Amino acid sequence: MQRILSYSEAIREAIVQEMTQNPSVIVLGQGVDDPKGILGTTKGLVDKFGSERVFDTPLAEDGMTGVAIGAALAGLRPVHTHIRMDFVLLAMNQLINMAAKMRYMFGGEVSIPIVVRSIIGKSWGQGAQHSQSIYPLFMNIPGLKICAPSTPYDAKGCLIQGIRDNNPVLFIEHRLLYYQRGHVPTEGYTVPLGKARILAKGKDITLVGISQMAIECLRARQYLKEIHIDAEVIDPLSLSPLDINTILDSVVKTKMLIVIDYAWMTCGAGAEIVAQLIERNIPRDVVIKRMGFASVPCPTTSALEQHFYPDAKEIALNAYQMIFSDKKAWQPITELQAEEVEFKGPF
Amino acid sequence: MLAEKFYRSLYRIRRIEEEIARIYHTDKIKSPVHLSIGQEAISVGVCEALRPDDIVFGTYRGHATYLAKGGNLEKMIAELYGKSTGCSKGKGGSMHLIDVAKGVMGTSAIVGTTIPVSVGYSYALKYRKSNSIVVCFIGDGAVDEGAFHEGVNFAALKRLPILFVCENNHYAIHSHHVSRRNSDNICERVQTYGMQAECIDDGDIFRIYDFTNNYIKRIMMGHIAPVFLECITYRWKEHVGPNDDFHLGYRTKDEAEYWIQNDQLKKLKSLLGADISSKIESAVDLETKNAFEFAEKSDFPEVKELYTDLFKD
Ligand SMILES: Cc1ncc(C[n+]2csc(CCOP(=O)(O)OP(=O)(O)O)c2C)c(N)n1
Ligand SMILES: [Mg+2]
Numbered sequence: 243m244q245r246i247l248s249y250s251e252a253i254r255e256a257i258v259q260e261m262t263q264n265p266s267v268i269v270l271g272q273g274v275d276d277p278k279g280i281l282g283t284t285k286g287l288v289d290k291f292g293s294e295r296v297f298d299t300p301l302a303e304d305g306m307t308g309v310a311i312g313a314a315l316a317g318l319r320p321v322h323t324h325i326r327m328d329f330v331l332l333a334m335n336q337l338i339n340m341a342a343k344m345r346y347m348f349g350g351e352v353s354i355p356i357v358v359r360s361i362i363g364k365s366w367g368q369g370a371q372h373s374q375s376i377y378p379l380f381m382n383i384p385g386l387k388i389c390a391p392s393t394p395y396d397a398k399g400c401l402i403q404g405i406r407d408n409n410p411v412l413f414i415e416h417r418l419l420y421y422q423r424g425h426v427p428t429e430g431y432t433v434p435l436g437k438a439r440i441l442a443k444g445k446d447i448t449l450v451g452i453s454q455m456a457i458e459c460l461r462a463r464q465y466l467k468e469i470h471i472d473a474e475v476i477d478p479l480s481l482s483p484l485d486i487n488t489i490l491d492s493v494v495k496t497k498m499l500i501v502i503d504y505a506w507m508t509c510g511a512g513a514e515i516v517a518q519l520i521e522r523n524i525p526r527d528v529v530i531k532r533m534g535f536a537s538v539p540c541p542t543t544s545a546l547e548q549h550f551y552p553d554a555k556e557i558a559l560n561a562y563q564m565i566f567s568d569k570k571a572w573q574p575i576t577e578l579q580a581e582e583v584e585f586k587g588p589f
Numbered sequence: 590m591l592a593e594k595f596y597r598s599l600y601r602i603r604r605i606e607e608e609i610a611r612i613y614h615t616d617k618i619k620s621p622v623h624l625s626i627g628q629e630a631i632s633v634g635v636c637e638a639l640r641p642d643d644i645v646f647g648t649y650r651g652h653a654t655y656l657a658k659g660g661n662l663e664k665m666i667a668e669l670y671g672k673s674t675g676c677s678k679g680k681g682g683s684m685h686l687i688d689v690a691k692g693v694m695g696t697s698a699i700v701g702t703t704i705p706v707s708v709g710y711s712y713a714l715k716y717r718k719s720n721s722i723v724v725c726f727i728g729d730g731a732v733d734e735g736a737f738h739e740g741v742n743f744a745a746l747k748r749l750p751i752l753f754v755c756e757n758n759h760y761a762i763h764s765h766h767v768s769r770r771n772s773d774n775i776c777e778r779v780q781t782y783g784m785q786a787e788c789i790d791d792g793d794i795f796r797i798y799d800f801t802n803n804y805i806k807r808i809m810m811g812h813i814a815p816v817f818l819e820c821i822t823y824r825w826k827e828h829v830g831p832n833d834d835f836h837l838g839y840r841t842k843d844e845a846e847y848w849i850q851n852d853q854l855k856k857l858k859s860l861l862g863a864d865i866s867s868k869i870e871s872a873v874d875l876e877t878k879n880a881f882e883f884a885e886k887s888d889f890p891e892v893k894e895l896y897t898d899l900f901k902d
Binding site for chain 1: 618619620621671672675677679680681682684685697698699700701730731733734735761762763764768769770837838839889890892894895896899
């Protein structure tokens with residue numbers, strides 16, 4: 243029997259289970275103990291584990307990141323939460339100059355087991371400063387692990403892995419994914435950081451989607467079935483380290499690739515994936531495309547915002563045009579909502 | 590008369606924000622709104638004392654700041670509607686209001702970001718031997734941020750013409766200051782940087798006005814130095830959105846009661862009497878109606894606008 247949980251329930255369960263089995267795990271961040279509990283993911287934790295292990299913080303992102311790093315040095319496993327990834331920009335100094343560097347620059351004498359959770363997401367009208375998804379900035383930094391799973395199963399498994407990992411892990415959650423429902427086993431389990439997940443098998447084109455774009459790819463795959471295109475959909479899960487081999491195998495098979503960043507494309511995951519594939523001498527006739535945010539700050543008005551983000555229809559149209567070398571516009575007949583496309587396994 | 594001016598500005602902000610709250614459910618305003626209802630007297634008291642060339646910086650809870658400083662109303666409502674006629678051409682929304690001609694230099698959605706920016710602006714004013722001042726409106730949550738301390742320190746160091754106005758409503762979202770600070774002593778802390786700091790704890794709009802007015806007088810006499818004003822206040826609505834939120838349980842209705850009784854709008858109305866106040870009200874009501882109509886009728890930006898205004902040529 244499959245046990246179905248939402249993405250946010252899966253995250254909460256991962257935290258509860260890790261806190262239960264390891265008293266070193268603590269949770270801190272603005273609003274983690276408030277009535278809304280980070281969209282439900284930390285709800286009730288303070289009642290369960292007490293305010294020494296679950297606490298609100300001052301509005302001091304960089305400082306509190308340093309506090310988490312110090313606590314980690316002394317043996318705790320802090321999970322530091324940011325309700326929006328934009329606020330992680332204020333913590334860049336501690337994350338990049340300290341967390342990412344300390345083990346290496348001290349010759350392996352110390353380790354920094356922290357998890358930095360942050361939420362990204364398209365929701366209407368949040369505008370330029372509340373919509374950023376800046377994982378590419380961190381992909382540039384050796385010493386940080388980054389994962390952005392798209393399914394409830396992987397959310398739980400990757401988060402547990404992140405908490406048990408002895409290094410700084412950035413765990414990125416997309417708001418729209420919170421409503422995804424899927425199979426999540428009851429017991430604690432880990433999903434390795436560094437192995438991509440093939441969400442759907444296909445032979446005609448490879449679609450690699452970062453975070454919520456993986457779900458858009460599944461939708462695009464449904465649309466493409468109308469015209470008998472069989473797309474393979476891959477969620478890299480972990481962006482650092484990146485499992486290029488799974489993507490490489492798929493591309494060698496399909497000869498067509500679209501990588502869809504949930505970010506700006508320049509120096510993004512798409513850029514990195516394509517560069518690594520080319521360095522691995524993929525066949526010359528592979529056709530490649532990158533998609534991502536329009537190369538401007540996110541506008542607030544819906545009239546422009548709807549042209550800022552890639553979506554399933556645009557992915558499907560691009561796939562169609564690549565496969566048929568056809569610049570015609572094509573519209574799928576069916577209309578699928580993101581919630582209708584859920585990945586429930588097999589894993 | 591001062592009371593009349595205050596009432597007009599206060600009533601106008603309240604009326605407009607209530608209209609925003611009223612229509613919010615229609616989804617015509619597709620951006621988050623952080624209403625200042627209950628806190629308007631601070632913006633009004635300060636801005637009524639300012640001169641046209643003085644500059645204000647505000648936060649995402651910035652409707653009152655923008656309007657009190659004379660920001661264009663039609664453009665604000667159009668901005669909330671995401672229309673091309675908005676003050677930021679629809680690209681900003683409620684959290685990113687600006688009216689450069691009126692000295693509203695922009696509101697930011699990242700807590701604390703405008704603090705050093707305001708300080709830099711005031712540095713340039715002093716450098717250019719201008720008589721203008723900068724007012725930097727912030728919330729109590731911003732005091733937690735490093736940028737606050739870095740900015741305040743520099744303003745004190747360089748003796749800059751800047752007035753910091755901290756609207757202390759005790760909460761940052763649902764987080765009371767006791768869970769964020771050892772003690773509620775913002776002014777004391779600012780004083781240690783070598784800056785004058787005072788607290789007005791009763792929301793009295795006349796006191797807020799007088800404080801600002803005196804500050805400007807001192808600047809005009811050549812005594813240039815930064816000043817910090819903490820105003821205790823209370824947010825009536827939820828942190829973001831048009832509703833009440835007492836049901837959430839992080840604060841009580843009792844706590845709000847003093848501030849609802851103390852509403853400066855009501856006080857001014859009884860001071861002015863029904864004749865004067867109703868005249869003001871009907872003028873504002875008409876202006877409000879027109880502004881919303883203007884927003885309704887305006888066009889959305891064309892798709893090509895997505896790529897404009899990234900750089901200046
Ligand atoms: C740097 C940063 N951290 C966190 C947030 C999320 N956030 C938005 S408003 C807010 C509360 C700010 O409280 P305060 O400064 O007291 O202003 P108020 O909302 O009470 O007017 C927080 C934490 C943010 N916008 N920016
Ligand atoms: Mg506050």
